[in-house]
Amino acid sequence: MKTCDMGWTQETLNLVVRAADRARDGITVADMRLPDQPLVYVNDGFLRLTGYSREEVIGRNCRFLQGGMASRETVRAIREALDAGREIEVELKNVRKDGTTFWNRLSLTPLRDQSGTVTHYVGVQSDITEQVELRNALEDAMLRLESLQVDISMNCARLQQGLEAARRVQRAMLPAGSYEHPQLAIYWHLLASEELAGDLLQFCQLDDRHVALWMLDVTGHGVGPALRAVAASQLLATRVRVASQLQPGNILQPDSGPCMVCPAEVAAWLSEEFPWEMDLGLYFTLFYGIFNLETAILRYVSAGHPVPVGARPDGTPLNINQESGGMPVGLQQAEYIEREVGLNPGEMLLLFSDGVTECVNEDFEMYGRERLQLFLSNHASDPADQVLDKLIQELSRWRGGKAFGDDISLMLLRRGASSPEFII
Numbered sequence: 001m002k003t004c005d006m007g008w009t010q011e012t013l014n015l016v017v018r019a020a021d022r023a024r025d026g027i028t029v030a031d032m033r034l035p036d037q038p039l040v041y042v043n044d045g046f047l048r049l050t051g052y053s054r055e056e057v058i059g060r061n062c063r064f065l066q067g068g069m070a071s072r073e074t075v076r077a078i079r080e081a082l083d084a085g086r087e088i089e090v091e092l093k094n095v096r097k098d099g100t101t102f103w104n105r106l107s108l109t110p111l112r113d114q115s116g117t118v119t120h121y122v123g124v125q126s127d128i129t130e131q132v133e134l135r136n137a138l139e140d141a142m143l144r145l146e147s148l149q150v151d152i153s154m155n156c157a158r159l160q161q162g163l164e165a166a167r168r169v170q171r172a173m174l175p176a177g178s179y180e181h182p183q184l185a186i187y188w189h190l191l192a193s194e195e196l197a198g199d200l201l202q203f204c205q206l207d208d209r210h211v212a213l214w215m216l217d218v219t220g221h222g223v224g225p226a227l228r229a230v231a232a233s234q235l236l237a238t239r240v241r242v243a244s245q246l247q248p249g250n251i252l253q254p255d256s257g258p259c260m261v262c263p264a265e266v267a268a269w270l271s272e273e274f275p276w277e278m279d280l281g282l283y284f285t286l287f288y289g290i291f292n293l294e295t296a297i298l299r300y301v302s303a304g305h306p307v308p309v310g311a312r313p314d315g316t317p318l319n320i321n322q323e324s325g326g327m328p329v330g331l332q333q334a335e336y337i338e339r340e341v342g343l344n345p346g347e348m349l350l351l352f353s354d355g356v357t358e359c360v361n362e363d364f365e366m367y368g369r370e371r372l373q374l375f376l377s378n379h380a381s382d383p384a385d386q387v388l389d390k391l392i393q394e395l396s397r398w399r400g401g402k403a404f405g406d407d408i409s410l411m412l413l414r415r416g417a418s419s420p421e422f423i424i
Contacts, residue, residue, distance in 0.1 A: 026050070026125035028062060032110075032118050036061045037082075040120075049127055051097035062123060065104070067095030078108070085110050085118040091128065103132040173200055178385065183293045183416045184211065184343075189388040191408040198284075199353050199407040211291045215409055216329075217305065217353045218284040263288045263301040264336040267329065271303075276330040283330040287351055296415055298349065299340040304328030306354055307339075309369065313346040315377040343415035348384065350376055351413070355406035356391075362400050384414040 020027050026046030030037050038059045047054060050065060057064075066075065070092040081088035087109050094104045105128045111120040179186035186203055203213035261269075266288050276283045287308075289300030302325040310318030318341065326336040343349060352372070359367040375394055379387050388410050395408065 028123040030121045032120060046125060049125060065094040069093040069095055069101055102127050103129045175202055179203055184291060185384055185414045187385055187388055187412045189410045191404060193404045193407050199409040201409050201411055209293050214288040215351050215411055216284050216286045263290060263299060264338045267301045267303045267336040271329045271332055274330050283328045285328045297340055297342045299338055301325045301336045301338050303336055306352055306357060308349050308351045309373045309376055310349040311376045311380040313380055315380045317373055317377060345415050347415050348380060349413040351411040353407060353409035355408045359395050359399060361398050367398050384412060388412055
């Protein structure tokens with residue numbers, strides 16, 4: 001039986017050639033001892049990959065596949081590896097016989113004789129066009145993503161600037177501090193559940209006898225509700241403060257001469273100014289009242305807003321009509337109903353948004369009005385400026401330390417003693 005130079009039998013050599021021809025990838029052998037290092041063997045996989053016949057490629061240098069499509073850097077790397085007798089693996093664009101291009105992963109391995117001289121190079125060609133195109137598409141997508149991230153970052157920065165400006169506007173709509181008068185002290189607290197609150201509150205002195213105060217809660221969260229809250233509170237501030245909504249005598253001042261508009265009329269006016277819009281779905285609840293510093297009576301309207309709770313100095317609850325005065329602003333066309341509550345010296349009245357009573361714990365149990373009344377009764381003798389801080393702590397414990405799911409608005413009124421307790 002004949003043997004080849006490597007000691008293989010002819011049968012073994014034929015088996016190796018048959019196996020190489022069945023390989024999916026292209027396999028070539030170039031003779032480095034001959035001029036221009038021509039191909040002396042190609043398998044069937046190479047012919048399928050390139051579209052050439054065996055007769056068209058045997059005796060030619062494999063560079064004919066490059067067709068001017070391979071990059072200069074890749075061609076230089078191949079040449080340097082061949083000159084040095086090193087292995088190399090590269091990716092380069094090649095051209096088939098029909099002119100179509102494909103991405104070729106080319107692996108070149110040197111074969112040496114007994115003296116160590118490179119006699120042949122074995123090349124393995126794999127069509128990686130799909131992988132390269134997917135990789136390029138991924139790289140393009142990553143570049144676009146990076147560009148989008150830059151745009152998003154810039155937009156976020158602009159949005160944050162806008163939100164900060166909106167927050168400054170909202171803060172400007174809140175009271176500058178507490179209100180202190182010999183007959184009345186007002187303290188407040190507002191915690192926004194998001195960047196912008198849908199709640200707003202305010203109070204202002206209309207004249208030497210009357211103080212107007214209000215609290216409103218717009219449905220939803222975010223920019224839209226915050227803008228609606230600012231707009232409504234701004235209108236209230238200007239309409240109520242400027243000219244004090246003066247008109248001929250009414251039930252607040254039955255004597256002749258100009259007087260303040262009743263709370264029910266203010267609520268009705270707001271309902272006309274802010275009708276419910278189906279597309280936006282925004283409406284708001286309102287508590288608006290006027291406190292008479294001489295009679296210590298608060299006359300108010302509760303338009304869908306929670307009714308206050310109150311307590312005497314000994315902790316007994318105040319008798320407050322818990323019936324609502326009407327639907328939220330924008331949802332009612334009929335007249336609103338007014339209520340009134342008088343405060344004796346030392347008595348407290350707590351105004352709040354539904355974020356307080358609807359605050360839920362880990363068991364999804366709401367804090368509720370009864371617990372709020374009990375809290376106020378238990379702290380009826382505490383300094384008024386500390387009560388709201390204690391209530392926030394109480395709600396935070398009830399919430400299990402988690403962030404509040406809704407805005408928390410609080411306004412505490414305490415009637416002063418006959419003699420001045422506070423200095424304006």
